[in-house]
Amino acid sequence: NAGVMQNPRHLVRRRGQEARLRCSPMKGHSHVYWYRQLPEEGLKFMVYLQKENIIDESGMPKERFSAEFPKEGPSILRIQQVVRGDSAAYFCASSPTDAGNYEQYFGPGTRLTVT
Amino acid sequence: DAKTTQPPSMDCAEGRAANLPCNHSTISGNEYVYWYRQIHSQGPQYIIHGLKNNETNEMASLIITEDRKSSTLILPHATLRDTAVYYCIVRVAGGATNKLIFGTGTLLAVQP
Numbered sequence: 001n002a003g004v005m006q007n008p009r010h011l012v013r014r015r016g017q018e019a020r021l022r023c024s025p026m027k028g029h030s031h032v033y034w035y036r037q038l039p040e041e042g043l044k045f046m047v048y049l050q051k052e053n054i055i056d057e058s059g060m061p062k063e064r065f066s067a068e069f070p071k072e073g074p075s076i077l078r079i080q081q082v083v084r085g086d087s088a089a090y091f092c093a094s095s096p097t098d099a100g101n102y103e104q105y106f107g108p109g110t111r112l113t114v115t
Numbered sequence: 116d117a118k119t120t121q122p123p124s125m126d127c128a129e130g131r132a133a134n135l136p137c138n139h140s141t142i143s144g145n146e147y148v149y150w151y152r153q154i155h156s157q158g159p160q161y162i163i164h165g166l167k168n169n170e171t172n173e174m175a176s177l178i179i180t181e182d183r184k185s186s187t188l189i190l191p192h193a194t195l196r197d198t199a200v201y202y203c204i205v206r207v208a209g210g211a212t213n214k215l216i217f218g219t220g221t222l223l224a225v226q227p
Contacts, residue, residue, distance in 0.1 A: 004158075033214065043159065045214040056214060091158050095213060102213055103149075106158030 002027065004094050004107035012113045019079040019086070021110045025094030032075040033093040033104060034067060043091065049075060082114045119203045124222040127197075133190040135221050137203030140184040146207050148179060149215070150188045152199040159202070159217075162188065193225045 005024040013019050025032050034046040036059075048056040049069040060067065064082075069075040079086055089111050093104040120138040127133040139148065149164040163170055163177045165186075170177045176189040190197055200220040206213075 031213065035215075035217075042219055043153075043215075043217040045216065048214055059214070089156075093158075093215075103161045103164065104213070104215060105161060108158050109156075 004105055006092050006107035006110050010111050013082045014115055016081050019082050019112055021077040021090050023075040023092030026105055029094035029096050031095040032069050034077050035091045037089045084114050087112055087114045119218055121203055121221045126224050126226055127193045129225055129227050130192055133193040135188040135201050138185045139205045142183050142205050146205045148186050149204045152201045154199040195225050198225045
């Protein structure tokens with residue numbers, strides 16, 4: 001059973017460009033979470049999605065950031081007009097739908113560098 | 116979610132047991148204790164979780180005190196590959212949001 005997949009693993013963008021980060025959850029998982037880890041800092045929750053629904057976006061910056069998890073295909077975290085402060089590791093996690101089984105399984109992350 | 120307190124760093128000799136403490140004195144009755152770890156530059160890895168009974172799996176054991184105000188994660192035979200930041204997190208399982216709130220964790224350094 002393949003784990004959570006994220007691509008690209010490394011992404012370089014110039015200031016003002018758009019960044020698209022993709023996350024494919026584990027097979028059978030329909031809950032996806034995005035976390036951000038700034039350099040030398042801890043992991044911070046950004047957004048929690050189920051298929052076609054945003055459940056909790058309390059950690060998302062108010063501007064330039066958006067996330068989706070369509071019925072088909074991976075979850076996408078989109079950052080518009082990137083700035084240097086967006087440089088970070090972005091981790092996606094997924095969890096299964098079984099009631100009472102709420103461990104989150106993390107992907108390897110996408111390291112975004114804004115130049 | 117309740118706040119947790121962990122020592123910032125610990126050392127352990129290879130082959131010995133690593134005992135990582137966590138205080139969660141404000142934990143609620145319906146909150147679980149979860150442990151994750153993050154090996155350098157990798158995604159966090161789930162280790163174990165429990166409510167009030169001690170738990171054991173192939174990776175570790177979790178000992179929760181009777182009053183649930185603290186817990187200890189035990190790696191029975193630490194190896195160099197167990198060097199990582201270990202996070203103790205308390206959260207309601209199955210709540211309206213399943214987000215994990217990571218603190219600063221404990222950096223465990225396993226020494227040869």
